[in-house]
Amino acid sequence: MIILVKPLSSFKGDRIALITHSGCDVDAICAAAALFFSLQKKNKAKILIPNHISLPAKALAKKLNIPYTVSKSNSLNEFNCLFLVDFNDLKMADSLADKISAFKGEIFLIDHHRFAEKKIAGKKNSLVDQNAVASCEIVFDWLKKSHYEINETASTCIAAGLITDSAFFVTANSKTFAILSAVLKKSNRTFSEITSLFSIKQTFDEKIAKLKAAKRARIFLISDYIVVISDVGAFESDAASALVRIGADIAFVGDTEDGLIRISGRASQNVVKKAGFDLAKHVFQKLPSDFSGSGGGHAGAAGFTGKGKDINAVLMKCISLSRKFFKKKKGCQFKEYT
């Protein structure tokens, strides 16, 4: 990627908040931490996580002694600069969104998600590359370009981010392995030592949720692809991934709680690469025109959060939007397997 953003050394003395998206995942905490450990000497930096951190990210942060604050409404007054890490849509900052939009200093974006319609920062402050496998890849490039030394812990972080966001190399490319080779060496850790930093034993509830998702699944054929919808009480993203692993090309799994609807979508590499299907673009970014809420993500993994109770209506909309995409193809068949 071409890096237009200034080198990290020119931030010398700045007080920087490294803010991840809410529900911070391994790539987000690792990208923020790799920057944090590299900036530490010349800057006052802090990692802020809106609302909550995922269990794997939390486990890794604990083992690597990554300092962070989970915050519902942290004041940003002590900072003169913000780095938004692993997101570029203000909605993903959840409880910190208002504080970020009211922020007077400079804001920089370090991300690999599809650009949100409303851009938070201009081009020269945006390190956003949709083709990057992980935000950690972008951080690696920026550190290299800035001639910064990437120490043992920062290298470990970058490796972990690449492994998790490539879904254990399912979406990896030659660059992923080139970076991984470099950081693995620097990390002084083996591959399995790195994966053990964020491995969480599958809980009983998670197993039940995945099995229930499979039991309740409605199975459709759209064009040549198997598209599945289901609903669970929790773990909807894990359930969607599980459905893709057992044979669905595309899976949408929903969950409702206290008038809130969450939908997670997962698509196989086959349907993304071969058919050009993009969950974020063709389905999740379109849901807010029919349902109040926000949606976005990647081609192969995306999500929607909104208000409402009728989960089936949203799931069926996912089906009709997917169908709309494939309808362009000649002789597109559609049926439900009952």
Ligand SMILES: [Mn+2]
């Ligand atoms: Mn990421």
